[in-house]
Amino acid sequence: MPADHPPTRIQKKNRAAILEAALNVFSAQGFRGATVDQIATEAGLSKPNLLYYFPSKEAMHNALLERLLDTWLDPLRELNAEGEPLEEMLGYVKRKLQMSRDYPRESRLFANEIVQGAPRIHSALTEELKTLVDEKVAILKGWMDQGRIAPVHPYHLIFSIWSLTQHYADFDVQVRAVLGGEDPFATAPEFIETLYRRLLTP
Amino acid sequence: MPADHPPTRIQKKNRAAILEAALNVFSAQGFRGATVDQIATEAGLSKPNLLYYFPSKEAMHNALLERLLDTWLDPLRELNAEGEPLEEMLGYVKRKLQMSRDYPRESRLFANEIVQGAPRIHSALTEELKTLVDEKVAILKGWMDQGRIAPVHPYHLIFSIWSLTQHYADFDVQVRAVLGGEDPFATAPEFIETLYRRLLTP
DNA sequence: TCCTGATTTGACCAACTGGTCAAAGTCACG
């Protein structure tokens, strides 16, 4: 395995190729369903060569999840207590939906992990995630107390945003099967905006 | 493998025990993550004995999915064109949420399958499922045309109900991690009813 | 009780899978 010196050109290229391939495979098959050989082939490397860059299959998975959780929470971090409440919320919803459209593999990687009980990231959920959500819920409560958005259960409000937006990535096949040819992302933004506008307008 | 004669007492008992165990294991680990040995142990049988009742691991999985899809669609089937529109919709949402609470393993089994591209039930999605949804969407459109519920994209309306309700089963660990000790199902029904009442009231 | 078909299992197997290792090849820089 490469030392801790600054990574060489080849290390950078191969590590990136591996993570890209691993994301494809893990998100489509889950951790247990993915094989190291599959990832290697997809990355254009041999299996021992993969394991030269990452010490184990689990290490690749961890690297992906770590990188993921951070970007995944970004849209919520941007929620600004100083902004106009309804627009802030609609902006959050919009950003979250765009993430589902632009990063469906990441969404499915996450979904796979959570559905199976989050064995590898449970602590991140109760710590990082909960902390951030609690903080933002406090903002929501403030807005509700001031009558600037309608009062609803703030945690369920956030859950609803997660589920609604991620559904389009995680259940993509089902959505497309039902819609026939129509592109879900052509019509989803308007529907979802309407939904939250009606729910939250005081 | 047992013949096609009427099933014996032992056959009934063991088949049921196997499916119950398989549901536990598949829903928690996914198809690839589950092992036949695990299912056998959970069912209190030996591995060869399992394979005496089901010819393969895949056969158990198929048996579960088949049984599942039917009951899964029941709440939607009950949507009645003759009823009062808003109450019909709220009733549907309520039934769907109760299924998530009462049958979370089934929900996760389904989620696992869909997230990974529905390799085993794709045809059921484009046929059975799509047919039923199209039929119910026609009812929704009728109600909207008559101004009895607010006009919104009917397919997205249904997707939203699926995602919102199933989220509580599929992402159970996440929901509970964020909520701390509070029981999600204590407060979810009210939130969700409020949401759809505001969205759909003309 | 005896017999026949149903049920159960220990022993086994081939394929797959994650991971190792020593040897060979390549790179970059003095």
Place this chain on the structure above:
DNA sequence: CGTGACTTTGACCAGTTGGTCAAATCAGGA
């Protein structure tokens, strides 16, 4: 161009897993 570090790989291994099979055991009707 030589050298030491970095990179790549063929061969291999041990553990796991889905599935088989012949033999043993059991259930229940005649």
